Amino acid sequence: MTKVCKRCGANNEDDARFCGNCGKRIGVNPRSIHITLLYLLVAVFLVLFLNYYSDYNFYCDHSLYDAEDSLGSLREEYADLAMEYSRLSDTYPIIITDIEIANVYRDGEVETDYGERIYSYRTMLLKPRIEYTGFVHKEDLKFYVKLITPDGRLSHNDDTSPKGYTYSDERSVYEGDRRQTVLAGWGNSTKGNWEEGEYTIEIWYNDVCLKSKKFTIY
Numbered sequence: 001m002t003k004v005c006k007r008c009g010a011n012n013e014d015d016a017r018f019c020g021n022c023g024k025r026i027g028v029n030p031r032s033i034h035i036t037l038l039y040l041l042v043a044v045f046l047v048l049f050l051n052y053y054s055d056y057n058f059y060c061d062h063s064l065y066d067a068e069d070s071l072g073s074l075r076e077e078y079a080d081l082a083m084e085y086s087r088l089s090d091t092y093p094i095i096i097t098d099i100e101i102a103n104v105y106r107d108g109e110v111e112t113d114y115g116e117r118i119y120s121y122r123t124m125l126l127k128p129r130i131e132y133t134g135f136v137h138k139e140d141l142k143f144y145v146k147l148i149t150p151d152g153r154l155s156h157n158d159d160t161s162p163k164g165y166t167y168s169d170e171r172s173v174y175e176g177d178r179r180q181t182v183l184a185g186w187g188n189s190t191k192g193n194w195e196e197g198e199y200t201i202e203i204w205y206n207d208v209c210l211k212s213k214k215f216t217i218y
Contacts, residue, residue, distance in 0.1 A: 094132040096211035106189040123194035125185030134175045142170045144204040150197025
């Protein structure tokens, strides 16, 4: 059986790949080329798919491992925080974040409100208000207050002041952030009781100073 060259019409051997007369390639079947290309495309696709699947599984396995590791770390941190919270609440039922001072009459009526400038000639009783974070559901605490004058002396009364403090006052405190409570005032009802200068107020509980703050009387 011979192959006929489509270009020149010459007869060639059946296994000839090129025309012996004109040299045209005659040994390739276009259908075979298409099939071969199709096989190659399928093979490439399979290789790419297997690589992607392998990388995806590797990524998922490592992501799961990382997530489990992070969860374990969070559990450890939570346990540490819970222990620290318990220890802290036993030692410090509250943390005082701020102290403000008002100038009031003996009956509690406000002459100069919290946060306002206090003038010496109007001063009577200085009444502190504390803002705190509470760690106990509800507890009655006895606070001890020190009022230190501009010359460094502790304001106190020999008959009523606890030793080393100006006065004490018991108040109920509660759990939560940005809680407030107002302590008793100190001074007298005669205006002009406190001289000008920079004062220091300290709030104590169980021999621990919870907060110290300076304030000025003008």
